[in-house]
Amino acid sequence: MGKRILIPYLSAGLGHMIQAQAIAHYLHRMRPDWDIRIMDAARELDDALMQKTFVDAWRVFLKMPSFLSSVLFALEPLAPRLARALNRRSFRTAVPKAAAYLVAHKPDLIMSTHWACGHLFSLAQQEPGVPRIPQYYLYGELRATYSIINCGADVYFTLTPRIEDGLARLGVQRSQMRRVPVVVDPRMVANDVPRDVLRRGLGIPNDNLAVVLSQGGEGIGRTLPFIEAFTRGVKGATLVVLTARNTELLEEIKQRVRSDSVIAIGYQEDISGIIACADVLAGKCGTGYAMLAMATGVPLIVTHIGAPNERENMMHIVENGHGWYCPRPRQFADQVSLLVRERTGCREEAKAPVDRQNGAETIAAAIVDALA
Numbered sequence: 001m002g003k004r005i006l007i008p009y010l011s012a013g014l015g016h017m018i019q020a021q022a023i024a025h026y027l028h029r030m031r032p033d034w035d036i037r038i039m040d041a042a043r044e045l046d047d048a049l050m051q052k053t054f055v056d057a058w059r060v061f062l063k064m065p066s067f068l069s070s071v072l073f074a075l076e077p078l079a080p081r082l083a084r085a086l087n088r089r090s091f092r093t094a095v096p097k098a099a100a101y102l103v104a105h106k107p108d109l110i111m112s113t114h115w116a117c118g119h120l121f122s123l124a125q126q127e128p129g130v131p132r133i134p135q136y137y138l139y140g141e142l143r144a145t146y147s148i149i150n151c152g153a154d155v156y157f158t159l160t161p162r163i164e165d166g167l168a169r170l171g172v173q174r175s176q177m178r179r180v181p182v183v184v185d186p187r188m189v190a191n192d193v194p195r196d197v198l199r200r201g202l203g204i205p206n207d208n209l210a211v212v213l214s215q216g217g218e219g220i221g222r223t224l225p226f227i228e229a230f231t232r233g234v235k236g237a238t239l240v241v242l243t244a245r246n247t248e249l250l251e252e253i254k255q256r257v258r259s260d261s262v263i264a265i266g267y268q269e270d271i272s273g274i275i276a277c278a279d280v281l282a283g284k285c286g287t288g289y290a291m292l293a294m295a296t297g298v299p300l301i302v303t304h305i306g307a308p309n310e311r312e313n314m315m316h317i318v319e320n321g322h323g324w325y326c327p328r329p330r331q332f333a334d335q336v337s338l339l340v341r342e343r344t345g346c347r348e349e350a351k352a353p354v355d356r357q358n359g360a361e362t363i364a365a366a367i368v369d370a371l372a
Contacts, residue, residue, distance in 0.1 A: 002033040003371050006107040008041040008117040010054050014216070014244075015288030019113040019140055022185040022360035023367075030368050037105070041117050045097040053090040054116045059220070087148055091120050098124035102133065108371055110135040111363070118151030134370065138363060139163060140183065140287045143312035145170060157363055159183075159291075160316070178366065180359035182291040189296055191276040198273045202240065202263060209237040209340050212274055213303070214283040216244065221284055221304040223249060224256065229329030231259040236340040240265065240274060242283075279346040280339060281323075282332065285310040290317055295358070299323045299346065303332050 007024055009016040020038050027036045042051040098120050110133055112118040118137045124130060137153035139145075145166025156172055157180050158164050164177050191198070196206065204210050211230075215221035223241065230239050241264045243250040253264040265274070275281075281293050282301040290313045293300035300323035302314045317323045326332040339346055 002031065002035055003108040004035040004037070004106060005109050005111060005367060006037050006039060006105065007111045007113065008039040008121065009112070010042055010050075010114040010116055011040050012055050012059075012114070015140060015286050016114045018185045018188070018288050019138055019183050019360070020111075022183055022358065023111060023113070023138070023363050025186060026358070026361045026364035027367065030364055037107070041098070041114075041120060042094070045094055045101065047094040047097055049090060049092070050094040050116070050120070053087075054114075087116070087119065088123075091116075091123055094120055095123045095127065099127035099130045102130050106131075107133060109133065109367060111367060112137045112151070112153065113140065115139070115149050115151045118153050119148075122152030136363070136367065138180075138183065138359075139167070140291075141309060141312070142287060142290065142316040144309040146309075155366070157359070157366075159359070180362040181357050182295050183359035183363070184288075184292050184295045186358055186360070187270065188272050188275060188292065191272045193273060193276070195276055198277050202274070202277060203260075204238045204240070204263075204277060207236070208261075209279050209336070209343075209346065210240065210277045211237055211280045211282055211301075211336055212240045212242065212278040214242040214244070214281070214289060215246075215304060216284045216286050216289070216306060220246065221306060224252065225329040226282075226303055226332050227253065227257055227262055229333040230336065231257065231262060233330070233333035234261070234336050234340065237261065237336055238263065240277070242268070242271065242274070280336070282336075285313045285317065287313055290322075293317070294322055301326050301332060301335055303327060 005027060007020045009020040011017060024036045024038050027034060042055055102124055110121050118135065121135060125132060135153045136155045137151060138157040139149055141163060142160055143162045145163060147170055150170045150172055154176065156167060156177050158177050159182065167177060168174055215223055227239065227241060239262045241253060241262065243264060244267050247266065250264055250266045278298055280301060281298050282303055283289065284304045284306050285302045286306065290300060300317055302317060302323060302325045305311050305314060314325050318325050324335055326335050
């Protein structure tokens with residue numbers, strides 16, 4: 001009989017879901033006889049408190065002025081016990097539901113891609129009648145660690161030595177950590193259609209530098225000033241703007257931006273063709289987007305830092321030569337203009353990807369080995 005793997009995530013942005021899908025993809029390929037179940041925990045458990053605390057509040061957080069969100073983040077290291085206590089209260093209605101789910105579904109292993117899911121299923125296993133289930137967790141950040149990340153997992157998959165040092169300070173044993181390459185959904189980086197065909201389909205001229213600008217799954221951030229600076233100051237490039245779930249932004253761009261060099265695209269389930277067109281990526285420095293740049297070897301111009309933890313991602317990108325930080329519209333336009341003139345550091349001459357192996361494949365292999 002095949003094993004049952006539960007992969008829970010929370011839909012706070014797209015990154016955690018994409019990581020879950022990537023791991024599931026390789027598990028399906030390695031063990032097609034296994035039951036691999038991806039779970040949006042708050043939604044499938046129908047828990048309003050968890051949805052409000054970890055999903056809806058995150059979207060509000062992203063809309064805050066940066067100084068305010070930075071202050072709130074700064075409270076966590078100053079009062080880690082309080083932060084853990086407040087988060088623990090947020091699980092009180094979800095824990096019995098998660099416990100009942102585990103008893104009914106009987107997974108052989110839980111592979112969480114969001115720290116709150118790690119806490120939730122650790123607490124659920126403390127409920128009467130719930131069996132002990134191995135729990136793995138992918139911490140998808142490049143540098144920053146917080147006390148809440150110590151979520152009771154048996155194995156922590158990590159991306160960098162700095163993360164491992166941070167987890168060790170939080171009480172996680174190094175024997176519980178396993179380093180993996182960057183994690184991306186392979187369907188986002190693989191496309192069989194010739195690049196010139198993809199570019200023509202989007203309306204990108206053959207000689208233009210293609211820049212893909214994204215502000216994450218929610219499409220939140222200062223976008224129009226960067227588009228306007230691009231249209232005023234950049235020649236020889238096309239800007240493809242991914243507005244994701246932000247339909248208001250999409251309409252605003254269509255109404256206000258009158259330029260053939262700007263292409264606005266709403267939410268897309270599959271952006272592999274768009275990524276394949278890109279000479280340069282730009283936008284918000286979420287870990288998923290940063291890892292996409294690192295995995296493909298396409299440089300990233302960081303224009304926007306959403307949550308304060310993304311500042312650490314930006315520093316990793318810049319310090320390791322994967323891109324530049326241009327938080328002002330004029331800086332962004334100048335950097336793109338420089339790339340147009342020199343054509344250095346772009347896809348055609350980019351350094352090799354950081355690792356040919358996908359971290360999701362490494363994690364899937366570890367799960368298969370553990371349950372063999």
